[in-house]
Amino acid sequence: MDKLLLGKIRLNLMEKLTGLRKIKTAVFISGSGSNLKNLIIFSKIKKSPISISLIVSNTYKAKGLKYANQYKIKKKLFNFNDIKNSEKKILSLLKREKISFICLAGFMKILSKNFIKKFDGNIINIHPSLLPKYRGLNTHQRAMSNKESFAGCTVHCVTEKLDSGNIIMQKKIKITSKDNLTSLAKKVLKEEHRLYPAAIIKFLS
Ligand code: GRF
Numbered sequence: 001m002d003k004l005l006l007g008k009i010r011l012n013l014m015e016k017l018t019g020l021r022k023i024k025t026a027v028f029i030s031g032s033g034s035n036l037k038n039l040i041i042f043s044k045i046k047k048s049p050i051s052i053s054l055i056v057s058n059t060y061k062a063k064g065l066k067y068a069n070q071y072k073i074k075k076k077l078f079n080f081n082d083i084k085n086s087e088k089k090i091l092s093l094l095k096r097e098k099i100s101f102i103c104l105a106g107f108m109k110i111l112s113k114n115f116i117k118k119f120d121g122n123i124i125n126i127h128p129s130l131l132p133k134y135r136g137l138n139t140h141q142r143a144m145s146n147k148e149s150f151a152g153c154t155v156h157c158v159t160e161k162l163d164s165g166n167i168i169m170q171k172k173i174k175i176t177s178k179d180n181l182t183s184l185a186k187k188v189l190k191e192e193h194r195l196y197p198a199a200i201i202k203f204l205s
Contacts, residue, residue, distance in 0.1 A: 022051040023204060024099045028107035029057050033064015034189060035105035035126060035196055040071050042197040049204040054097050056090060058109045067120050080109050087115045094119075102147055103200070106156060113160040123158040124198050124203060130170060131156060135163035140184045144175065152177050153192045155199035169199040 022043070027036050036055065051178045052175035055068045055075040076093060078086040094102075104125040116123060129139035130152035143151045152172045157165035171191045175184060 008191060019038055023049055023101050024097065024102045025050040026054040026056055026094060026097070027097045027103045027105050029055065029062050029064045029105050030059055030108035031062055031064060031106040032104070033067055035192055036064045037067050037104060038096055039105065039192040039200075040067060040073070042200075047201070048197070050101060050103075050200060056097055056107075058107070060088075064106075083097060083109075083112060087112055091115065091118055093170060101204075102158075103196070105196070110160065110162060116158060116160050121157065124168060124199070125156055125158050125163070125165075126192055126199075127154050127156065127163050128152075128185075128192065130154060130172060132159070140181055140188065144179070144181065144184065150161050151188055152197055153188050155195055155203075156162060162204060168203050169195055171195045 025043070027039055029036050039050075040052055042048050043050050052071075052073055055065065055073055057065055057075065057077055058075055058080045065075055067073070074097070076090075078090055080086045085118055100122060102123040104123065107125075111123070127135075127139070128151075129135070129143065130150060131154040133148075134142050140151060150159040150172050152170060154170045155168045156163070156170065171186055171194070173184075173191055180188075
């Protein structure tokens with residue numbers, strides 16, 4: 001890991017432990033933002049190690065952007081048409097905003113090797129499956145077609161290989177005979193909202 005960044009993280013952790021400041025965090029989204037909303041609420045409680053000071057999206061269509069207005073958090077859009085250029089701009093924004101931790105929450109763009117390297121070890125993601133099973137999209141559909149007995153969700157570190165970094169926490173969820181795609185997706189999302197804050201506490205302590 002970049003020594004400067006590691007130093008900053010240690011400093012932030014010290015500040016957190018002495019109660020002086022929370023770790024400045026950005027959340028990246030592309031969709032409805034239920035995890036974002038949940039993380040914002042979590043960030044406001046005393047035991048939360050993070051404060052959310054930036055929301056990044058690749059599309060103005062992300063419904064979750066409304067939470068930026070609702071909770072008065074800075075938001076920025078980057079279209080990722082030119083990935084290199086967008087990432088360069090995001091990196092300088094993160095630097096300006098002194099952000100040292102990134103939570104991906106339904107962010108539908110794949111970050112480059114270079115970007116991940118710059119934030120080495122400090123980007124985490126939530127994925128709606130029991131990784132390493134069902135990386136990528138349509139996880140519930142694939143789990144159901146394969147007649148799995150369990151679905152789940154995973155919070156993991158982001159590496160250059162999609163949905164493959166170290167697992168921080170995972171929650172198993174039973175698929176019952178009554179479940180369909182909608183009910184399963186709802187059950188899993190509800191558990192994601194419990195899992196993500198717990199995983200952040202685990203990861204940062
Ligand atoms: C979640 O299921 C998350 O695991 C996946 O994308 C979905 C985002 O949902 N990566 P939301 O936008 O947080 O409601």
